[in-house]
Amino acid sequence: MQRTQFGDRACSIARTLDLIGEPWSPLILRDVMVGIRRFDQIQAELGISRKVLTERLKWLVERGVLARSEYSTRPRRYEYVLTDEGVDLCDVLIAMARFGDRWLAGPAGPPVLYRHRPCGHVAPASPRCEHCDQPIRADTIDVLPGPGANPNTEANQPA
Amino acid sequence: MQRTQFGDRACSIARTLDLIGEPWSPLILRDVMVGIRRFDQIQAELGISRKVLTERLKWLVERGVLARSEYSTRPRRYEYVLTDEGVDLCDVLIAMARFGDRWLAGPAGPPVLYRHRPCGHVAPASPRCEHCDQPIRADTIDVLPGPGANPNTEANQPA
DNA sequence: ACAGATGGGTTCCCTTGAGGAACTAACCCT
DNA sequence: AGGGTTAGTTCCTCAAGGGAACCCATCTGT
Secondary structure, eight states: OOOOTTTSSOOOHHHHHHOOTTTTTHHHHHHHHHTSHHHHHHHHHHOOOOOOOOHHHHHHHHTTSSSEEETTTTTTTEEEOOOOOHHHHHHHHHHHHHHHHHSSOOOOOOOEEETTTTTTEEEEEEEEETTTTTTTOGGEEEEEEEETTTTTTTTOOOO | OOOOOTTTTTTTHHHHHHOOTTHHHHHHHHHHHOOOSSSHHHHHHTTTTTTHHHHHHHHHHHSSSSEEEEEEEETTTEEEOHHHHHHHHHHHHHHHHHHHHHSOTTTTSEEEEEEEEHHHEEOOOOEEETTTOBBOOOGGGEEEETTTTTSSSSSSOOO
């Protein structure tokens, strides 16, 4: 399907999309996040084709989001676990889950609940400003060029 | 490319992906978020084909993420603005931007800075538990079936 | 009144990646 | 030896993404 690559843009959103922008990657990550870590388990749960799953796992391991962890030596078997980077990437999934819960869940309510282990409560996660602790929303943000902004581009090279 | 639809899964992440899972949608939303709102502006900034941009905008308007706002009556011209749902959806973009800034930015630093208007500070947004205000990370979450969980599915139907 | 510009799409064709099913490989158990 | 489990690989098809060219209504300058 001749996909445009986003990774070379001066935009952190585009770069993140380059990493997990194609279909399946976020769902694979979610499976790993909730404890579904082995090839066949992921394949069965998602209904993804084995070919595509192989490709995605390899890509995610190469990019350092997942790591292969040997869980059996003699028949050499690996399961996939989140790296530190992968755990951070899950913040994006958590944001997606919250949005889906709020806007796409229908009358039955959210299909899955997330319990915050330290406090024991089921509560949504919302983005807060790390400086003032207040909620951050798209309409309370101003966008400024950062140090990594590409100087030789035509004015608008956002986010 | 014969893409699997995710919208009917009992999973808020899959449903959100159904909405903005294909390439470009998140970048289109980002453009709108930062003030690039007209067809030609978006097309030029992203380098997206006009065909795909037309399709995406129509889809996002149909799904209630964007709305068309008339900015000129005589030559009837519209620009695209975020709905309330769209503003909420931008939380996902903000999470992506934060991740990209941390892990994909390179030595030059983040290409774009986000200033929280109410407090005036440039600070990252991090997900916090709405109950205890502490940071939420993938490894501090337990997953439970929610009210909208599909009862007739095989045990694992996560997130 | 006409030429050219502008904004916002639409049409056509090509390529490429997703999907699916079948096959392979390495090892285990009995 | 035969069957089972796990983790891939190969091959083919088909439709979605990409690009470029085209279209149409309206404005602006002269």
